[in-house]
Amino acid sequence: MDLTDAATRAAVGDRLMERYAGRPVVIGPGILAARTEMVSWIRSVGGTALVLATSHGAGPKPADGDCVVVDVEPPPTTSVTEELRALDHLARHLPEHAVAAVEAFDPDRRAVWVGGPFVTADEPILGRAVVSGRPAAFVALEDKLLADHLWDAAGVDRAPYAVVPVDRDALAAATRDLAGPLGAVWSGDTAEGFNGGGDYVRWVRDEADQARALAFFLPRCEQVRVMPFLDGVPCSIHGLVLPDGTAVLVPVEISILRDEAARTFTYGGLSTFWQPPAADREAMRAATKRVGEHLRAAYGYRGAFGIDGVLTADGFRPTELNSRGSAGWTQVTGIDRKLFSLLQDALVLGEDPGVRVADVEALLPLVEAAPSGRAVALSKSAKVGDITEALTWDGRRFEIAEPGVETSNVLVMADTPSGLFAKVDPCAALYRGVRVARINLALYELLQREYGVESGHLSIAPDLR
Secondary structure, three states, X not given: XXXXXXXXXXXXXXXXXXXXXXXXXXXXXXXXXXXXHHHHHHHXXXXXXXXXXXXXXXXXXXXXXOOEEEEOOOOOOOOHHHHHHHHHHHHHOOOHHHHHHHHXXXXXXXXXXXXXXXXXXXXXXXXXXXXXXXXXXXXXHHOHHHHHHHHHHHOOOOOOOEEEEOOXXXXXXXXXXXXXXXXXXXXXXXXXXXXXXXXXXXXXXXXXXXXXXXXXXXXXXXXXXXXXXXXXXXXXXXXXXXXXXXEEOOOEEEEEEEEOOOOEEEEEEEEOOXXXXXXXXXXXXXXXXXXXXXXXXXXXXXXXXXXXXXXXXXXXEEEEEEOOOOHHHHHXXXXXXHHHXXXXXXXXXXXXXXXXXXXXXXXXXXXXXXXXEXXXXXXXXXXXXXXXXXXXXXXXXXXXXOOOOOOOEEEXXXXXXXXXXXXXXXXXXXXXXXXXXXXXXXXXXXXXXXXXXXXXXXXXXXXXX
């Protein structure tokens, strides 16, 4: 099979879309703008869609008449972790108006349910099978306290670490033993469920930092992983566990800005415009293949996964596993988002999609020839409504363009249940060799300057290779 041929890719996508052909599909709960493509794909095969929208989000939404939109109010949240944790519970405890809308949309119960990676596929919802989600056993693999055992089992170089109870003396002792020149990083377990977005990660350099971190973890976690602070470029790499092995793609830069005075990390966007040196990239790819094969053998894993880490002065060091099609996976598979989304769904359901490792990895030259990326900002401290503004870029700083001026950098913002989401899309400020972290820093500076979004004193991590 030659997936480098667009017609062949389209044919595989059409075959995998057959499960949706001519039938009703319930999508969500989640952000409406994130489901625009899926609604279009469903309509293209004669299906109909109902979207349960927790917010409408930033960017293009389905056109009027393309789908039924049912707004559902999520519980109040203060972090991305809480927002994502709420999705599975909300899907299974929908308000009465949403249940009534689903039953009216699909009275014969012919629909399938597209939930996304934070809605588990173990049990049907309202009697409808979940076809886009994850088994709870796959979700459990994201526990950061499990990650180092995975690296060891797969023979992947890692940083030293210790897992200790949430106890002042134990954490202080582990930090003394492991802290590097920039201190240590504490990461909490998943005793209360999935955590992500850096919400359960704390940068510790002195006793005051330890006291604040301890106060955070005490009511939330049972154990904490302590590691030295890893300096270098934050990045990830992604694999796909297929019936015949693990296909591996190329690294993705992750913009994680730091505020040294506040000891905080701020998430930004993703990009393949930056790539590690060739030897580092191949080492990362080889390690990812070993991890994928271990996941298959030890856990019966199938589908997409990502390894987040840091390209340090000593090479890549992993920090966590994302057992799903993460944001980085979405970025690197933009060459054919439909195909890769459908492959993921089929694999998680235990189906053979008829695609093999060699088929996927043959796409690498096309992926490398079309780098992509965008700057993204999240904030818990502000809500701004829906905003779209053209931006000018002078190589260092974004400014809002004069009315009527068209540019190749566009700011799009919208409120979310836990704050706001902003992105620059399109983002001509990004090009090959430019790190997205630099563009992201300029985005946060714009948001602070023009919209009062507090982000502190941010800086980017150095490239040490």
